Amino acid sequence: MAKLTVIIPFYQKEPGILTRALASVFAQEFKDFDIIVVDDESPYPADGDVVTFSQEERARIRILRQENAGPGGARNTGLDHVSPETEFVAFLDSDDAWTAGHLALAHAAMTRFDANCYFASITGGDAFYYHFGIDDLEKTETVERLSENPLLIEIPGLTQVMLKNWSFLHLSSMVIGRPLIDTVRFDAALRLAAEDVLFFCDCVLAARRVVLGGVAGAVRGEGINIFHGVDNDSPEFLSQQFNTWVALDRMESRFAERPAEVASLRSYKQTARRQALWSQARRVKHRKLPQFDLLARWALRDPRILASAIQLAVGKFSR
Structure with a gap:
């Protein structure tokens, strides 16, 4: 062999x-x-x-x-x-x-x-x-x-x-x-x-x-690879960010005894939340409904996304 x-x-x-x-x-x-x-x-x-x-x-x-x-x-x-x-x-x-x-x-x-x-x-x-x-x-x-x-x-x-x-x-x-x-x-x-x-x-x-x-x-190739190429305004973007958050959450459990790694992972998780919410805000701006089903699934796994949504809304209204 x-x-x-x-x-x-x-x-x-x-x-x-x-x-x-x-x-x-x-x-x-x-x-x-x-x-x-x-x-x-x-x-x-x-x-x-x-x-x-x-x-x-x-x-x-x-x-x-x-x-x-x-x-x-x-x-x-x-x-x-x-x-x-x-x-x-x-x-x-x-x-x-x-x-x-x-x-x-x-x-x-x-x-x-x-x-x-x-x-x-x-x-x-x-x-x-x-x-x-x-x-x-x-x-x-x-x-x-x-x-x-x-x-x-x-x-x-x-x-x-x-x-x-x-x-x-x-x-x-x-x-x-x-x-x-x-x-x-x-x-x-x-x-x-x-x-x-x-x-x-x-x-x-x-x-x-x-x-x-x-x-x-x-x-790295420049060919067409269907595994990649999800842009920020595509319907798949929210799934991409949710999967990113899930992976980061699982990594956090692996590094539970390592504070430096946990801090990095929590920062990345917050970035994933913000990216996801901004994508939904752009959908509303273009008169499309948010992807409520996936957002609800995310909120069940991660209630902190609700706080991030409120922060985003307050920021927009204050401007």
């Missing part, structure tokens, strides 16, 4: 996007891998992008088909089908691509430093402006250099750093090992937002050791 399994969730509506991702996998210097593509009831089937590869390459690809379960559910299906003999799992979004040395660097770092969680840097276009590299963490955080070339670091207080700003983390540059493969899963209910951040936290908390690499392991 392969030493490493690549998991690619797939839900696209244009041909060619998966071809680019798979080509970057087959271009890896590290060759001991197999691939699981989870076709999450994609409008454009995964098979159409796989036929372009050689018979030998196609033999290393397993396509699993399922009813639509969202990105977290698709990745969970992939994790559930990883061979017990596989030592590592690397994630790749179907519209992203790896740099040629990504798997080799990840495998070497995790083996040398006995780590079972690894994050590389990732690059992207102008739309990815908020993301920053692992090497930038040295400018603001206390880090320990494990290697100069390639740059490998670890951060003793990684959870606090993550919760201040997790924009240096991305699933397409993440590799995990045993026992995380067996025990950590995505919350599939958190569609549209935050399932990745909750997974990051759970992996870091459960990991034996986490190593971060300064070399870019992936390039």
Whole structure:
């Protein structure tokens, strides 16, 4: 069996996007891998992008088909089908691509430093402006250099750093090992937002050791990915913010004994409330009814959103 399994969730509506991702996998210097593509009831089937590869390459690809379960559910299906003999799992979004040395660097770092969680840097276009590299963490955080070339670091207080700003983390540059493969899963209910951040936290908390690499392991794609692209005025935006709040609330329970982390999470939760309420205020401004059903569900889980709504209303009337 392969030493490493690549998991690619797939839900696209244009041909060619998966071809680019798979080509970057087959271009890896590290060759001991197999691939699981989870076709999450994609409008454009995964098979159409796989036929372009050689018979030998196609033999290393397993396509699993399922009813639509969202990105977290698709990745969970992939994790559930990883061979017990596989030592590592690397994630790749179907519209992203790896740099040629990504798997080799990840495998070497995790083996040398006995780590079972690894994050590389990732690059992207102008739309990815908020993301920053692992090497930038040295400018603001206390880090320990494990290697100069390639740059490998670890951060003793990684959870606090993550919760201040997790924009240096991305699933397409993440590799995990045993026992995380067996025990950590995505919350599939958190569609549209935050399932990745909750997974990051759970992996870091459960990991034996986490190593971060300064070399870019992936390039974020510019393709059409139906998992993303929810704008502030779309009906899905309220669901996105609610899911974000739910994920943050669950993370808060995991960090109950860590005051700094709890403070960060509560601040993010309040931001999610405000974003949600502003979206509903814009609906009213455009003579549309608020999304009362979801707001009621939110208020049952989180009565503080009512206080935030009153504060918003008072602020508008005072102006």
